[in-house]
Amino acid sequence: MTELAILYEHPAWFAPLFAALDRRGLDYVAISLGDHSFDPAASPPPAPVIFNRVAMSSFLREPEHPLFYTMALLDHWRGQGATILNGPEVMAVDSSKARQLSLLHRLGLATPRTHIVHRAADLAAAAGAVGYPLLVKANIGGSGAGIMRFDSAAELAAVVAAGDQPQSVDQVLLVQEAIPARDGLIWRLETLGGKFLYAITVEGAGQFDLCPADACGDDRGPIPMRAFDPPSDIVAAAERIAAAMGMDVGGVEVMIDNRDGAPRFYDINALSNFVARPVDVLGWDPHDRLVDWLETRIAEARA
Known part of the structure; x- marks a missing residue:
């Protein structure tokens, strides 16, 4: 009997994983x-073991996206005894930036100041509470989609009046302070089995439509990124987040606030297809360690 199933949606992102398994x-x-x-x-x-690799950004590729379908499917298979990696409870948090921020606060971690709304008419009041400059974000995003920056109330009012504000497939929007990231960098920490795996810095903290893990790039070329050793307290925080969420594999993103030097955690991504060109960036391929871990989980399920 086949011992592992990989559930996925993106047609190309997991070729390196399949190659490592082969x-x-x-x-x-x-x-x-x-x-x-x-x-x-x-x-x-x-x-017996099912590894969920469905991306939150799938709604960008298919109007009839499989996000909520996948949660029901994974719950169905778990109810029949399968071991689910990155299961429906993980997807439920992965698919809600609002829930992610609540989790981060419960863990005592600093986040950008944020208000959550579900009506466009409430954006102005939320913005007044947060202060400018700010970002309006779709609750379900992916690859940085559904984010707009506003520097004034007049600018926000004009966009809302035209109905051009970000849209989220669940109708939930975040109004969030725009963090001045130190050196314009995002820190992304990847975890595997709840433990720190590697970290990269990603340039472009003031840009949007980024996909740091796979270096999608834009018309200017690939996004610059480098491997680095994060401080031990940031590593410990990423592991605490993974444990609290029950996340088997995934990334945590944080920026250093240039105003006070504090780390601000702002995103959790349970779908990581790892950094592009890993040997060039890291000096090793994390897919090999992922396969090691998958073999261990298969052995546990077999026992």
Whole structure:
């Protein structure tokens, strides 16, 4: 019997993972969600261990996206005894920036000042509480989608009057202070099995539509990024976040506030396809360690 199933949506992002699994000779099945369906009275798990690799940004590629479908499917398979990696409870937090911020606050971590609304008419009042400059963000984003910066109330009012404010597929919006990031850098820490794996710095903290993990780049070329060793307290914070969320694999993003030097945690991403050109950036390929970890989880499920 096949021992591992990879559930995914993006057609190309996981080629390196599949290649690493093939090199190791691991028996697996890759399941694309494009035309997938299931019977709640049947549809047994395709493997004892199922690894969820569905991206929050899938709604950008398909209007009939599989985000909420995937949560139901994973819950169905777990109910039949499968081990689910990055399961529905992880997706529920991954798909809500509002829930992420609440989690970060419960852990005692600093975040950008934020107000949450669900009506465009309430953006102005929330902005008044947060202060300018600010960002309006879609609650369900992905690859930096659905973010706009506003430097004045008049600018925000004009956009809202035209109906051009960001839209979120769940109708939830964040109004968040614009953090002046030190050196214009994002710090992204990746975790595997709840433990720190590696960290990179990503240039472009004042830009949007970034996808730091896979270096999507733009018309100016790839996003500059470098491996680095983060302070031990930031590593510990990332591991605490992963543990509190139950996240098996994923990244945590933080910026250093140039006003006071404080780390501001602002995003958790349970879908990480790892840094592009890992050997060039890190000196090693994290997919190999991911496959090691997957083999351990398969052995645990088999026992």
